[in-house]
Amino acid sequence: MNQKSNNASTNTSEKTTRKVSVAVIGAGTAGQNAFRQAQKTTENIVIINDGIWTTICATIGCMPSKLLIAAAARAHEAKSSKEFGVHADVQIDGKQVMSRVQAERDRFAGFVKRQVESWPEDKKISGRAYINKEGLIEVNDELIAADKIIVATGSSPFVPEGWVDKLGKTLITSDTVFELTDLPASMAVVGTGAIGLELAQAFTRLGVDVTLFNRVNRVGGLRDEDINQKAIECLGHELTMQLDSKIIDVGTQTNADNEAPSAFIDYKDSAGQSQQWQGECVLVATGRRNNINQLGIENLGVELDDKNRPKNLNINTGQIGDLQLYIVGDANAHLPLLHVASDEGFSAGSEVCRDNVGAYIRPPAIPLGIVFCEPQIANVGMSLPEIERSERTHVTGKVSFDNQGRSRIMGVNCGLLHIYACKETDKILGACMVGPDAEYVAHILAVAVTNELSVKELLDTPFYHPTILEGLRSALRDVQKQMSIPHQAEKREEDGF
Template sequence: MADTNYDVIIIGSGPGGYVTAIRAAQLGLKTAIVEREHLGGICLNWGCIPTKALLRSAEILDHANHAKSYGLTLEGKMTANVKDVVARSRGVSARLNGGIGYLMKKNKIDVIWGEAKLTKPGEVVVGKTSKPAVQPQNPVPKGVKGEGAYTAKHIIVATGARPRALPGIEPDGKLIWTYFEAMKPDVMPKSLVVMGSGAIGIEFASFYRSMGVDVTVVEVMSQVMPVEDAEISAIARKTLEKRGLKILTEAKVVKVDKSSNSITAHVETKDGKVQQITADGLISAVGVVGNIENLGLETLGVKTDRGCIVIDGYGKTNVPGLYAIGDVAGPPMLAHKAEHEGVVCIEKIAGLPNVHAMDKSKIPGCTYCNPQVASVGLTEAKAKEQGREIRVGRYSFNANGKAIALGEDNGMIKTIFDKKTGELIGAHMVGAEVTELIQGFVVAMNLETTEEDLMHTIFPHPTLSEMMKESVLDAYGKVLNA
């Protein structure tokens, strides 16, 4: 009879789940992971990774169509083959999906295939999955466990999230899309309405615009990418509009009419007027909600709030032996947050000393549109709301040699310091490759770096990273190259 007792069972194999499983195995805990659909979860299969593959294709196309500005001549206009673009994206996901399977085997983590339900403390009952097979794991292959009852002293819920649907504008997979359909179009639409300008909405808007699609973004808040610093958002918006994106802020889609092959979105603006926008389709990108249904949480009396499981700083729920991490445990709903949260949770379970609760103020956010946007810490407005006296530094891409040489001289880096202590409390960027630069400020904030430390750090020349130091110098009236 198969062994069904574990130290730890993790429900869900997204970034939070599989990383937690690996760390648990490293700590000597007998570990199993339950998955109903695909190893790697949404991030690897339908989110973070395949969207970046799509955006890379868009970036190459943008560069090719502006080759003349680099002194290059390409015969004719470059065009995108939608099937090949999608196939490359899916191939990238498939490669990484297989890699996670290898990591599970390498770390001697049992994979249990099916849908999990919590029936009583310390028990998970796994039933047949209702999801279609998206990888060769259904039927269950040799070496992978399936339906049955399993027990563990510690059970971690890492079931992720799914797209939020607005009443009356529910996705239908044909004319109204979520990111699932937006990621694999059969044909390229001529026009789209994108509802929501958070990371998901603006990335797809940017991708489809690069592909030549007429795109209109509708955002209910007063700025695109509402969580970002207002100044950075304004620069991003100006650049996106220069690329041909139409953006309506302080506006909302109140109704969608559907015909056989198009939609008409009724968009209400802040003055109460309603305009109609007809397009080939609409992408609904109005956020996500945690996957808390059909898990048996109610049976165990697990506390939830606004569609997410309530936890403490170490992933503990109000039920002993039950934990939650990642999107299902609440915002920010980011893969890297889920991974770190899972490591904190399992190290606390294992009894490691000096395990620190995650500091959400130091979680970076990245949006991979063109131009890229990245940030960590407080915005200028939030810092002022908290009553802090601050120093703000700014440095523009158009004063940086590497940016000019790259032909990417549109953007800005902004740093925010506590005026009394010199502590770096926020960093915000818009422009080429800022999603790769932001980690420098994240490290600095975790080390409680002051402006003096950053000023004494030598940045290599010529690089985009030099702008980080110049922004710091600007906050203290010492900028050198502007």
């Protein structure tokens, strides 16, 4: 691994059962990408995994959550179609909803499993890895000396201290929610990040009585206060939210008729008044934490900051300083998103290639986050606070979707888009949005930021009529107007109708 570990492995060679060029610890998205890439140039490689040999995305994350959201969207469209003159009697079969979620989830996970099954058995080790003080990897009854180590151990749900014991079986997390065999009658969701918002709205639309809690008056991690307030307004038409609330205690209580225990949450609301929520279960969506605490990476000289993130991290490759150690994906807690984990795993697997032959290091992705609630929430590039701290001279282009043509036609006219642009360079710095089709608007803006397109260059591309994306053009024109650059000035009237 490093000089220390190489010397140690020589002194304990009689105890070492295997010597490898590369060891990958963790078989999620990042780990699997790293293994596949590194295997192209070295046969002397192992991948060690504790738990399921699939990915968070396929098994407990992106795919099952979108399956639940898809069911919820069907129910919502049917129930809210009266304004279009379409009347429907909606009946939701909770068991069938969850059965389809699980069946399709297992189908997606099956693709990953088949990929893993195609790998040589002698290169896969099931067990919990620990890096000892000699720099050797202990797993099961083996000691493994690795020239290079890639750590891709992922993340786990964070649950406040004591809640597991207090809530017992009434507590569920994003790791367990998709194992429900039926829809509960009522649910509290704690946390308004991406996971909390998406699941709270989905269960609400499927007929579950949901109350959403958060300790601050913010949803979706939004840092632009105008967008945040608009998101609260739009989502508040459906969701019961207790924002800016303080949870005092949680627990369970048994009903007089000896039914299964129900959960309770004692809290103070935004006005400071004591309240209690009671219901069937509590979904804790208070974030995820990286799984590196008990791995022993400190024995290799790795230091962590106050948020458990490794210091001296190369965001391109995941390498820690000059150590032959790479920490990638959710394990480094840099940007815990699937596409980032995929790129980091690919880059780390390329970087450890022998003599770096055939290595292709993907550039770090710009920040891009999407919350798949309705209306959707998106953040692209630099946030408004980051821009303000940088002291760049910037302007903010704005557009409301409340009366935007296609949005109103579709009955999804609630939203707001802000585009932040540098006044000196005419380049887009970032954007924040709540509104319809935010996922597509965000991708267009991400391409613009990545390729350093000017506002004029983006406006020179076609915008088809009538589309929701015409709202993007309106915001760009607002940016252009504020730039006060003569050769870019346009006087065309808005043609959104």
